[in-house]
Amino acid sequence: xxxxxxxxxxxxxxxxxxxxxxxxxxxxxxxxxxxxxxxxxxxxxxxxxxxxxxxxxxxxxxxxxxxxxxxxxxxxxxxxxxxxxxxxxxxxxxxxxxxxxxxxxxxxxxxxxxxxxxxxxxxxxxxxxxxxxxxxxxxxxxxxxxxxxxxxxxxxxxxxxxxxxxxxxxxxxxxxxxxxxxxxxxxxxxxxxxxxxxxxxxxxxxxxxxxxxxxxxxxxxxxxxxxxxxxxxxxxxxxxxxxxxxxxxxxxxxxxxxxxxxxxxxxxxxxxxxxxxxxxxxxxxxxxxxxxxxxxxxxxxxxxxxxxxxxxxxxxxxxxxxxxxxxxxxxxxxxxxxxxxxxxxxxxxxxxxxxxxxxxxxxxxxxxxx
Amino acid sequence: xxxxxxxxxxxxxxxxxxxxxxxxxxxxxxxxxxxxxxxxxxxxxxxxxxxxxxxxxxxxxxxxxxxxxxxxxxxxxxxxxxxxxxxxxxxxxxxxxxxxxxxxxxxxxxxxxxxxxxxxxxxxxxxxxxxxxxxxxxxxxxxxxxxxxxxxxxxxxxxxxxxxxxxxxxxxxxxxxxxxxxxxxxxxxxxxxxxxxxxxxxxxxxxxxxxxxxxxxxxxxxxxxxxxxxxxxxxxxxxxxxxxxxxxxxxxxxxxxxxxxxxx
Numbered sequence: 001x002x003x004x005x006x007x008x009x010x011x012x013x014x015x016x017x018x019x020x021x022x023x024x025x026x027x028x029x030x031x032x033x034x035x036x037x038x039x040x041x042x043x044x045x046x047x048x049x050x051x052x053x054x055x056x057x058x059x060x061x062x063x064x065x066x067x068x069x070x071x072x073x074x075x076x077x078x079x080x081x082x083x084x085x086x087x088x089x090x091x092x093x094x095x096x097x098x099x100x101x102x103x104x105x106x107x108x109x110x111x112x113x114x115x116x117x118x119x120x121x122x123x124x125x126x127x128x129x130x131x132x133x134x135x136x137x138x139x140x141x142x143x144x145x146x147x148x149x150x151x152x153x154x155x156x157x158x159x160x161x162x163x164x165x166x167x168x169x170x171x172x173x174x175x176x177x178x179x180x181x182x183x184x185x186x187x188x189x190x191x192x193x194x195x196x197x198x199x200x201x202x203x204x205x206x207x208x209x210x211x212x213x214x215x216x217x218x219x220x221x222x223x224x225x226x227x228x229x230x231x232x233x234x235x236x237x238x239x240x241x242x243x244x245x246x247x248x249x250x251x252x253x254x255x256x257x258x259x260x261x262x263x264x265x266x267x268x269x270x271x272x273x274x275x276x277x278x279x280x281x282x283x284x285x286x287x288x289x290x291x292x293x294x295x296x297x298x299x300x301x302x303x304x305x306x307x308x309x310x311x312x313x314x315x316x317x318x319x320x321x322x323x324x325x326x327x328x329x330x331x332x333x334x335x336x337x338x339x340x341x342x343x344x345x346x347x348x349x350x351x352x353x354x355x356x357x358x359x360x361x362x363x364x365x366x367x368x369x370x
Numbered sequence: 371x372x373x374x375x376x377x378x379x380x381x382x383x384x385x386x387x388x389x390x391x392x393x394x395x396x397x398x399x400x401x402x403x404x405x406x407x408x409x410x411x412x413x414x415x416x417x418x419x420x421x422x423x424x425x426x427x428x429x430x431x432x433x434x435x436x437x438x439x440x441x442x443x444x445x446x447x448x449x450x451x452x453x454x455x456x457x458x459x460x461x462x463x464x465x466x467x468x469x470x471x472x473x474x475x476x477x478x479x480x481x482x483x484x485x486x487x488x489x490x491x492x493x494x495x496x497x498x499x500x501x502x503x504x505x506x507x508x509x510x511x512x513x514x515x516x517x518x519x520x521x522x523x524x525x526x527x528x529x530x531x532x533x534x535x536x537x538x539x540x541x542x543x544x545x546x547x548x549x550x551x552x553x554x555x556x557x558x559x560x561x562x563x564x565x566x567x568x569x570x571x572x573x574x575x576x577x578x579x580x581x582x583x584x585x586x587x588x589x590x591x592x593x594x595x596x597x598x599x600x601x602x603x604x605x606x607x608x609x610x611x612x613x614x615x616x617x618x619x620x621x622x623x624x625x626x627x628x629x630x631x632x633x634x
Contacts, residue, residue: 011415012503013503013504013507013508013511014500016507017503017507025575047431088460161482166405209494210416212492212493212494212495212499213489213492213493216487216492216503217478217482217485217487217492217502217503218489218492218493219492220471220475220478220479221472221479221482222484223468223475223479224468224471224482226468226470227467227468227469227470227471228466228468228469230430230450231466231467231468232468232479233430233450233451233463234428234430234450234452234453234460234466235454235459235479235480235481235483235542235543235546236450236454236480236483236546237451237457237482237483238451245489249489254634259585292470305522337557360497
């Protein structure tokens with residue numbers, strides 16, 4: 001009822017394969033983009049940008065990358081943070097060592113490098129499936145941690161194990177200096193507002209590209225391999241090539257997410273944060289958000305990242321900051337999150353994407369029930 | 371109906387195929403010829419090796435011996451991928467649809483083989499991507515119309531009934547425009563109406579598109595009605611080969627498959 005589908009007819013196949021088929025959904029989407037591009041930068045302060053919007057987008061892209069492998073192609077992977085690590089280091093070394101490099105090209109290259117690494121660690125998928133593949137992708141995780149620990153050159157021989165990302169790394173506009181002079185802006189190119197725009201544009205482009213892939217032959221190949229690989233083979237889909245392709249694209253996204261993690265979110269480079277725990281968190285985002293769903297990847301990221309923050313802040317607001325032990329609040333929020341995850345997955349195995357779909361279905365037929 | 375076994379060009383010649391799984395022999399020394407444009411039925415009791423035979427033809431199983439000659443080219447073993455590129459389509463006994471996709475997506479997947487756009491073109495929506503998608507969608511819509519699936523084209527296949535799923539699977543195989551179609555029990559487990567529909571579809575595909583059809587079926591009435599050529603298997607060996615009439619009067623077949631007669 002809230003959705004009036006009556007009268008919305010499609011006249012040709014171009015209209016039929018629109019990204020967002022319903023008019024109401026298109027309005028929501030444009031409004032949402034307007035808020036993200038105009039509203040948020042106008043009203044949000046640095047805390048909101050740095051602690052809420054940027055990490056959610058970065059983790060959303062990482063989750064989307066993992067979802068391409070796990071949700072769309074059915075190839076389990078636990079190397080996400082390792083691939084992110086390769087992406088982050090590629091971006092750092094390019095921007096640090098190459099004079100004419102800009103952020104966009106560096107991000108693209110970090111995706112390509114991580115994708116190529118992903119192909120290597122994805123090769124076992126040609127022979128093994130399921131949990132065994134999980135173990136082989138775990139190698140990527142440990143390999144990345146070892147590799148960047150063993151070769152500190154990639155970290156500019158930093159003794160602390162962390163490399164700073166100075167403002168001159170952030171070259172994201174042509175004639176950047178002149179433009180900043182022209183408008184009289186402060187030349188702290190790494191201000192959160194610029195990081196936010198870099199992250200937002202990358203996120204929107206990557207999400208669009210993913211949507212384009214899943215509604216074309218590429219995505220159908222992935223899903224065919226996921227659902228029934230023998231049948232896929234029999235209708236002429238090369239299962240091996242499809243798996244390798246999926247690993248490349250998946251790790252391409254993870255690599256860019258890694259570069260964004262360093263450049264947009266935390267603002268320094270540190271291989272210790274790309275640890276196994278991060279891989280698991282991203283896996284949870286995918287499972288909670290919904291396997292094989294782009295929207296779900298972002299919803300999962302928002303929830304897994306945002307829910308603990310929301311709980312701690314609520315607890316602070318209710319009980320007053322300082323009256324309760326922070327460790328106590330944190331532990332309790334973990335218990336609440338864990339319980340919520342279990343309950344959600346019992347009632348809605350398809351995660352938030354499934355939840356969203358059923359809400360949308362109810363809105364469509366309201367006031368009728370089924 | 372075409373004019374039977376004689377006077378036709380062979381489409382596929384199967385020679386001396388032997389297939390064993392470990393010590394178990396599934397197929398022993400089978401040879402038969404499928405002629406162009408005919409409907410060839412492979413029948414036999416359960417466990418006779420019929421499905422294994424289809425799996426050998428399109429390369430899912432690799433035989434220990436023998437050869438398959440398809441359109442004049444001889445192969446010791448087939449690969450599923452090359453079988454598909456050469457024009458051999460296939461449906462499965464247990465439905466093997468892509469359960470996470472809708473009807474139209476399943477059928478479109480059947481045409482993925484013909485789509486040449488790379489994933490980069492697809493991701494950016496440039497080059498051949500869009501044009502191909504529309505072009506092949508049109509072809510798929512023809513199949514959807516032929517099979518009467520218009521009203522459910524956007525429905526996820528997992529929510530369809532068994533009979534409709536079988537129909538979608540036929541559509542998916544058909545989408546690749548195969549020259550030869552291997553159907554593994556296309557009408558098993560259906561009600562009488564669905565059976566008749568399916569039999570009509572099979573005959574129409576055969577007549578209008580000239581597709582050679584090899585089918586496995588247990589329903590004798592349908593087999594005898596639609597097929598031009600029947601191959602009978604029992605315990606992995608061929609025991610009969612010929613027109614439906616010939617096979618029906620073959621004593622070996624009657625003994626092995628239709629039962630030994632007790633009336634005299």
